[in-house]
Structure formats: C-alpha cells, structure tokens
Amino acid sequence: PVNGYLSPANAFAKAPQFDVYGRNSVRVAKNGYSALAQLADAAPIVVNHANDFPTTWAATIVTTLTTNTDSGSLYVQWNANPHPDVDSYRLLFNASTTTTMQVITAGGEVAEFDQDGKASGGAYGFTTLDNIEPGVTYSLTVEAVDSELSRSVRSQSVTFLASPGSFALTAPQPSYAVARNAQITVPVSLVELQSLFFKQVGLGIDLGQSPLGINAGFVGDVDGTTALSPSQATAQLNISVDGVVPDGRYPVRVYGYNGNQKQSVAITVVVGKQLIYLPVAKR
Numbered sequence: 001p002v003n004g005y006l007s008p009a010n011a012f013a014k015a016p017q018f019d020v021y022g023r024n025s026v027r028v029a030k031n032g033y034s035a036l037a038q039l040a041d042a043a044p045i046v047v048n049h050a051n052d053f054p055t056t057w058a059a060t061i062v063t064t065l066t067t068n069t070d071s072g073s074l075y076v077q078w079n080a081n082p083h084p085d086v087d088s089y090r091l092l093f094n095a096s097t098t099t100t101m102q103v104i105t106a107g108g109e110v111a112e113f114d115q116d117g118k119a120s121g122g123a124y125g126f127t128t129l130d131n132i133e134p135g136v137t138y139s140l141t142v143e144a145v146d147s148e149l150s151r152s153v154r155s156q157s158v159t160f161l162a163s164p165g166s167f168a169l170t171a172p173q174p175s176y177a178v179a180r181n182a183q184i185t186v187p188v189s190l191v192e193l194q195s196l197f198f199k200q201v202g203l204g205i206d207l208g209q210s211p212l213g214i215n216a217g218f219v220g221d222v223d224g225t226t227a228l229s230p231s232q233a234t235a236q237l238n239i240s241v242d243g244v245v246p247d248g249r250y251p252v253r254v255y256g257y258n259g260n261q262k263q264s265v266a267i268t269v270v271v272g273k274q275l276i277y278l279p280v281a282k283r
Helices: 009-013
Strands: 061-067 072-079 088-095 102-107 124-129 137-146 151-154 158-161 166-170 175-177 182-194 201-206 214-218 234-241 248-258 261-271
Touching: 061 137, 061 158, 072 137, 088 124, 102 124, 166 248, 166 261, 201 214, 214 248, 234 248, 234 261
Parallel strands: 175 261
Antiparallel strands: 061 072, 072 124, 088 102, 088 137, 137 151, 137 158, 166 182, 182 234, 201 248, 214 234, 248 261
16 A cells, blocks of 8 residues: 555655645654554565576677777677566677687666656667777677576677778879979879778888889878878879989889788889880881
C-alpha cells in the first residue's frame, strides 16, 4: 500500500495543503504504529533471474572511423543486453597483425531522452579504440557482465578493416627546358584515387641522377617538410640550373609518402640544345 512508503519531500511541496503544512512537512506516525504489522498479510514478490541469464547474444554493433593527419580512432557502439542483471560491458578485440586479445572495460549503458523525459531510443554501450591502422583487420566482440554473480555472455564477433586508400602525383608535362642560370616553377599535384586513410601526403625530392648545379625545392618550405592533402592538393616546385651544368636531360623525381604507400612523378629537366634524330626513309 502507498502509505507503507515515505513520500518524497517535493511531493508535499506540490500538494494542495502546502500552505497549511509548510515546505518541509513530513508525516509522523502515531504511537504504536508498526509498518510490519500493517504489511503482514502482503504476499512477497521474489525477483530472481539467476536461471535465465543468456548463454548467447546477437548484438547490433556499429563502427565509425575518424581519421586525422597521422592516426585513426574507431568509435564502437552496441545495443544494450536486455537482461536486468547485466552491470557493465567489456570490448574484446585483436588485430590481424597479432594474436594477443586486448580488453577494454566500457562501463555501463546509456539511454537518450527527449525534452519531455521520454526515451527516444534504446539503451546502448560504447567505447573508442585509438591508433587504428589501415590495412589491418580488427576482430571485435562485446561482453555483457553480471559482476554480482561473476558471469558474462559474449556477442558474436564482427570485423573492421580500414582501407589505406590510394593516390598519384602528377605534373602538367613530363619535361621542361631550363636555361643556364635560370629557374622554373612546376606545379606538383595530388590525385586522390581512393579516399585516403591518412589525409596528408608528405613530399620528398630525389636529385640523385642529376649533376651538381641542378637544385629543386618547394615554395614556402621553411622547415624541410612539405605535404599535400585533398583540400590543398598542389605544391609549387622550384627547379634552378647553374651555369656549369652541361647540356643534357636530367630527371628530378618527386616522391609522395602516405603511411606505407610511396608514389612518385618524374620531371625531366632539359639543359641546352637537344638534337633530334629522325628516321631516314629511302625509296
């Protein structure tokens, strides 16, 4: 019965007799009142889920990948296990590069409510995995835990694989004529063939097959690093030729680095007059 419980103070504050009894009114039982005697005839209700804890669990597991310039993180969310004795969750995962299973304690579950205090969706658990690597398959399993009785049930395993993406470097044309004691500027552009996991592509220059006197560097490069990204896809390459460089055709190769990917574009520097030999046709 309702009068077998202590009403919260704020219930009195909203009652019509608020003006009579005041803001902090409470009920005082008369002498000799016994709650046990009043409830002696009530039938006890025993709630016991010891024998119906699940042995299998098909969870809905959703993954969302977030990347930046040099790392990735994976947000993992799952629907809550409906058994009332579940107290917390653990995420078990391992990468294809190792056989070691790792465990993250993910805490309990949360639920969202609208402005009227009504549940707007089911309860769910979540956690985030950092340092996700592209090209590595991750196996994920959620474990629902009853900490009071030290029992648990695991969901099915799902896998996640992040593609590294692919790219190419391009220049407007394959070769450029450069006079001695002069320089030119060549735009080098990034072409994202498939969405890149790491959004920046670091650039490097190889002058190993060119003679001394041919120099190259990127405009605005003050600390030795230049990078391209899908949002800033072009860098300007300055190529200069000193007066001592002999006539010839010399390669300047620009490399792009993205994770373990490496691509390049070759730009040929033509110095001096180049003779062109055409085939001779006789009748």
